[in-house]
Amino acid sequence: MFWKKGGWLIPALLVWILLYHFLQSSADYLTVKVFGLELNSHLGGAISFFLYDSPKVLMLLALVVLGVTFVQTFVSPERTRDILARRAGAWGNLLASLLGIITPFCSCSAVPLFIGFVRVGVPLGATFSFLVSAPMVNEVALFMLLGLFGWKIAGIYALTGVSIAFISGWVLGKLKMERHLESWVLEMPFNAQAASDFRMSLPERLEASVQGVKEIVGKVWPYILAGIAVGAFIHGYVPESLMARFMGKGAWWSVPLSVLIGVPLYSNAAGVMPIVQALLGKGAALGTVLAFMMAVIGLSLPETIILRKVLKPTLIAVFIGVVATGILVVGYLFNFIL
Amino acid sequence: MPVIEICGSGCAKCKTLAERADTAAKGLGLDYTLVKVTTMPEIMARGIMSTPAMVVDGVVKVQGQVPSVEALTSLLVGR
Numbered sequence: 001m002f003w004k005k006g007g008w009l010i011p012a013l014l015v016w017i018l019l020y021h022f023l024q025s026s027a028d029y030l031t032v033k034v035f036g037l038e039l040n041s042h043l044g045g046a047i048s049f050f051l052y053d054s055p056k057v058l059m060l061l062a063l064v065v066l067g068v069t070f071v072q073t074f075v076s077p078e079r080t081r082d083i084l085a086r087r088a089g090a091w092g093n094l095l096a097s098l099l100g101i102i103t104p105f106c107s108c109s110a111v112p113l114f115i116g117f118v119r120v121g122v123p124l125g126a127t128f129s130f131l132v133s134a135p136m137v138n139e140v141a142l143f144m145l146l147g148l149f150g151w152k153i154a155g156i157y158a159l160t161g162v163s164i165a166f167i168s169g170w171v172l173g174k175l176k177m178e179r180h181l182e183s184w185v186l187e188m189p190f191n192a193q194a195a196s197d198f199r200m201s202l203p204e205r206l207e208a209s210v211q212g213v214k215e216i217v218g219k220v221w222p223y224i225l226a227g228i229a230v231g232a233f234i235h236g237y238v239p240e241s242l243m244a245r246f247m248g249k250g251a252w253w254s255v256p257l258s259v260l261i262g263v264p265l266y267s268n269a270a271g272v273m274p275i276v277q278a279l280l281g282k283g284a285a286l287g288t289v290l291a292f293m294m295a296v297i298g299l300s301l302p303e304t305i306i307l308r309k310v311l312k313p314t315l316i317a318v319f320i321g322v323v324a325t326g327i328l329v330v331g332y333l334f335n336f337i338l
Numbered sequence: 339m340p341v342i343e344i345c346g347s348g349c350a351k352c353k354t355l356a357e358r359a360d361t362a363a364k365g366l367g368l369d370y371t372l373v374k375v376t377t378m379p380e381i382m383a384r385g386i387m388s389t390p391a392m393v394v395d396g397v398v399k400v401q402g403q404v405p406s407v408e409a410l411t412s413l414l415v416g417r
Contacts (some may be wrong), residue, residue: 019405073403076388076401076402076403077387077388077402078387078388078401078402081387104388104402109387109388109389112378112381112382112386112387112388112389113387113388114383115382115384115387116387188379188382188383189383190382190383190385191384191385191386192385198412200409204371204405204406204409208403208404208405211404215351217349262345309378
């Protein structure tokens with residue numbers, strides 16, 4: 001009974017730690033002994049990067065999704081909405097930006113969520129803070145960064161993401177954009193429901209977490225492998241001098257360029273990680289890479305197309321403009337101070 | 339005769355919820371109808387913000403979660 005109720009996760013976790021520990025040495029062993037390649041050759045470097053990174057990123061992803069989904073079983077958009085409905089002003093924006101990190105949210109439910117928020121009286125500005133923060137400070141990306149690069153970069157990511165969400169929501173709130181909502185949003189009959197009173201038991205929460213891992217890892221692994229392949233190519237073949245010229249601190253135009261490249265690229269947070277890793281390893285400036293990552297994860301075309309159903313074109317344009325400016329500022333700021 | 343509505347745009351979670359609700363209702367021997375609500379205005383009209391959701395006879399029972407068959411059974415009994 002204990003095993004069925006999630007007890008098997010304990011030995012699974014131990015195996016995870018053990019495997020994770022031996023990844024680098026097994027990847028090097030395979031590259032050198034099995035494929036007969038030099039580790040510091042172009043091909044050898046690329047292959048060992050791929051062999052090391054694929055299991056590493058996938059394992060890290062599985063662990064992060066497990067933890068995050070578990071925590072998210074305690075949070076619901078309805079509860080977030082009720083908290084935000086009682087707050088006005090800048091505090092509401094700040095709270096919305098923070099709650100955006102952890103509230104479970106997928107872009108396919110952006111529309112009902114948006115309407116639900118606005119209709120119970122969450123200010124438009126706070127709603128935007130939430131809508132910016134939710135994809136931009138992606139909880140999976142946050143913990144992946146922590147696992148791959150340490151707390152400093154993860155912290156910078158979270159802090160800047162929340163700041164962008166806070167400020168852009170605040171600005172959009174000040175601009176009094178209510179008349180740029182599609183009229184049906186405020187006209188359609190809507191009776192807000194309370195959060196469902198149904199409470200999950202611990203085994204159910206664990207089951208939901210394992211389900212989340214299966215679903216997410218099962219869906220994104222091809223993208224991750226593709227991302228790692230690109231990362232491996234950069235790692236093995238792209239010379240550092242080239243990277244420094246295009247994505248180094250000196251190239252002022254690299255920040256807007258990476259945002260422009262990043263927006264139409266829509267990737268899952270996990271898929272972009274290996275590319276980020278390879279870029280940083282080759283000496284690309286942190287601000288530029290951060291801007292690229294935020295543009296890929298936070299400002300995606302599919303989401304804006306979905307939001308177009310509730311926002312008039314002016315508001316969509318202002319929304320994209322404000323968020324993109326925020327990302328640019330972050331990129332320049334970090335290239336400047338670091 | 340209870341009407342069980344499963345609301346959601348048709349993603350994997352919605353399908354799982356529909357299957358589990360079906361199993362739970364069959365297990366109870368209910369004489370029920372299962373309806374899938376997939377369009378946004380219809381979902382919004384029920385006040386639902388996060389999908390998948392289960393509505394039984396007009397009352398929202400589950401929102402944004404996929405409970406187990408056992409949990410759904412007790413929700414259907416206590417309706």
